[in-house]
Amino acid sequence: MRLIKKAVSFLVLACNISCMAASSADLFAKAKSLQKEGNFLEAYSCYSQVVFSKEDEVPDGNRAQSVLDAARCLVRLKRTDEVEPFLHKVVNSRKDFPVRVACSQ
Numbered sequence: 001m002r003l004i005k006k007a008v009s010f011l012v013l014a015c016n017i018s019c020m021a022a023s024s025a026d027l028f029a030k031a032k033s034l035q036k037e038g039n040f041l042e043a044y045s046c047y048s049q050v051v052f053s054k055e056d057e058v059p060d061g062n063r064a065q066s067v068l069d070a071a072r073c074l075v076r077l078k079r080t081d082e083v084e085p086f087l088h089k090v091v092n093s094r095k096d097f098p099v100r101v102a103c104s105q
Contacts, residue, residue, distance in 0.1 A: 024050050024058040028066060035069060044073035051090055051099070063094070064102035 031046035047070035051063055067090055071083050087103045094100070 024053045024055050024062070027053075028058075028062045031066065031069065035073060040073040040076045044070050044077065047073065048086075052093060060096050060098040063096060064098040067099055067102040068105065 027046050028050050031043045031050065034040075034043035034046060047066040050058060050066040051070060053063075067087070070086065074080065074083050074086065091100060091103050
């Protein structure tokens with residue numbers, strides 16, 4: 001079990017590195033594409049980066065949709081126990097109304 005957790009941690013780190021170079025708009029599009037292809041781990045990583053991006057130019061709609069899609073990716077990865085902590089982290093760090101509505105959905 002520990003080996004699996006370490007492997008997943010490594011994959012998440014690798015996904016974060018692959019998503020780092022893009023702007024938030026490109027990142028959102030890449031995450032959508034990855035999700036459509038069934039690559040939920042990388043898509044989750046990209047969506048998380050869009051949600052927690054410090055950029056003010058990220059449209060609230062993209063950020064809110066990223067919250068919903070990140071939660072869906074966690075469910076598809078069978079990591080449902082991580083959805084609620086993720087949403088709490090989002091609520092504590094983002095004050096945007098559309099993002100908070102997405103968390104409540």
